[in-house]
Amino acid sequence: MKTTGSYLRVFIFSIVGYFLLDNLGSSGDVSVFSEKPLMWVVLAVIILFYIACEACVEAIKNILYATLSDEAKARYDEKQALKEANQFKWIKEKYKQSLGTKPIEEEHEIILDHNYDGIKELDNKLPPWWVYGFYITIIFAVVYLVRFEVYKDYNQDEEYEVAVAEANLAIEEWKKTAKDLVDVNTVELLTEASDLSAGKKIFEVNCVACHKSDGGGGIGPNLTDEHWILGGGIKNVFRTISEGGRAGKGMIPWKTTLKPAEMAQVASYIFEFQGTTPAEPKAAEGEIWVDPDVSN
Structure with a gap:
């Protein structure tokens, strides 16, 4: 049709x-x-x-x-x-020209003496696109030889090092906006109001039952004092939230429920309780934690 x-x-x-x-x-x-x-x-x-x-x-x-x-x-x-x-006449004509062949009616001019069981061979020229491509490879080879062998431009090792350096910079830039890549080794204390607000919401939904809304502690420990059962600091708190508390008792691991960025937010929010006075504070548990980086 x-x-x-x-x-x-x-x-x-x-x-x-x-x-x-x-x-x-x-x-x-x-x-x-x-x-x-x-x-x-x-x-x-x-x-x-x-x-x-x-x-x-x-x-x-x-x-x-x-x-x-x-x-x-x-x-x-x-x-x-x-x-x-x-x-599409122009395209068809250019295509025929690119083949470099003669019309059927002119093939008698280029027929060779080779004859095999009635099959004869034509002496067609190489297609122009092939010839020009071959010339381009020659020019490229000469330029490459002069550039890298005569003038000693960068070698493969240098090219690799530059590429790796550029890739590392790109990765670092990407990580700045890819919060879910955070882990216990890279987590940092968040101070932005938006992060702390998000952490507060997560805490109120998941943590209040054990730690109370003011962090005073109930089933879980008091979060307002300087004592920590599994170590203080953002990295230790992030690890505790992710992996859970002591074996057989304590908090469950939240890594299957919360995203890394969410665990970083709620871990940062927990430090907002430090120095506050809860309504019914639970007795301190664990030891006073001193940041080794600060003490040194």
Whole structure:
């Protein structure tokens, strides 16, 4: 059918348009279009409408074509054939030129004497694209030789070291915004109001039952004094939250429930209780912890 190409085009354009709209919706304040089935319906209606219009036009053409005389049909068919022959004519000609072959009617000029069981060989020239590609490789080889062997530009070891250094810088920049990569070795005390607010919400949902809302302690230890059962400091507190308390008793590990960034936030919020006075403080447990980095 002559309109098949048109159907394919409108289908592809519609799908591409949909995903463009979907991405715009995902990246901005607009609702994600993929969450709206109505978008699919609208696109389907557009496609069906376009196909119906194309089919109607084709049907009208066929009806009008049937009313033509044989002579008029012949002229129309000749015109259409000429139109199709001239379509992409420039590309077709350039493609033939790139092959570097002679037309069939001129092949007798380049036929060789080789004959094997009636099969003869043509002395066609190499395709221009192949020849030019070969010249380019020669030029590249000369430039490479002069640059790296004569003028001693960087070698592979130096190139590797530069690439690794650039990659490490990129990783460090990425880590600054990738909070969920934090672990017990890289965690730092968070002081931003947004982080402390998030930590407070996590504490109120998960920790109040054992430590009370003011950190005074209940089932769990008092968080307002300087005594720590498993060590103080952000790293020790983060490890305790992640891995849990003492074996057989104490807090459960939260690493399967909370994300690393969330554990860092709630660990940082816990230090907000230090020096405060809870309503019913539990007796101190553990030992007073002194930061070895500060004491040294």
